[in-house]
Amino acid sequence: MQAAFSPPIPTPTPEPEPRRDPKENKYFHEPGTDDQLGHYDARFFHGKVTHQERTETQLDMIRAYLKFFQDEGLETWIAHGTLLGWWWNGQRLPWDWDMDVQVSDATLRRLGAHYNQSVHEYSSHNDKREYLLDINSWIWERVPGDGMNIIDARWIDKRNGLFIDITGLSEIKPDTEPGVWSCKHKHRYNVTDLYPLRETVFEGVKAMVPYAYQKHLVVEYGEKALMLREYQGYIARPLRRHWLILADIRGMRGVRSGWL
DSSP: OOHHHSSSOOOOOOOOOOOSSSHHHHHSSSSOOTTTTBBOGGGGSSSSOOOOHHHHHHHHHHHHHHHHHHHOOOOOOHHHHHHHHHHHHSOOTTTTTTTEEEEEHHHHHHHHHHTTEEEEEEEEETTEEEEEEEETTTTTTSSOSSSSSOOEEEEETTTTTTTTEEEEBSSSSSTSSSEEOOOOOOEEEEEHHOOOOOEEEEETTEEEEOTTHHHHHHHHHHHGGGGGEEEEEEEEEGGEEEEEEEEHHOOOOOOOOOOO
């Protein structure tokens, strides 16, 4: 696998002028608001992709993202549903429509200053893809504001518009809540639960996860998320570290006890 960083002249992220209508303040736009259409970038959307294309896109996308950040010496770690997928078997959740990563406030500002609108090529097997690293003009605002710019940046597949959401964590109240970092979606973390980051492997490539990753998952999803083996039409197969389509399993004969 090879990745290439080929930016145009980097475009520092400018500070925008607020508008009266909150919707006019929104930087990223999607072709819809449901679970599927809400996970495409409108600029590169040409129709819904198949399950297979989504799977292939997300695999290449996260590998390319993690490799680029590693090559550039940029700090990032997987988060939210992507972290939950890693916890189960080191892979993405097969039903998830997007992928999530986080960065520190310092890294986010570095991205805005030096990597905004950069384009990245990635080759996997016989396929080549291009990704746009797009930084939201509202990264300077570290509180939810009007709610239109919760996502700070995106790593976007230019072929179909699927993306990785990138959110920054900032110490919003250093005087009254020192050591507490939060994103604009109001997720809060003690810095000691984030650092030191743990090195691991996700989808076959080097990745980082928060120090207290299990605590993060329980707070966000509840303990059931770490025990429930059936979800969204899939069933976990811990012995093989894999999720299988439940309908396929129920249609099989002679499934031995403990096979799952």
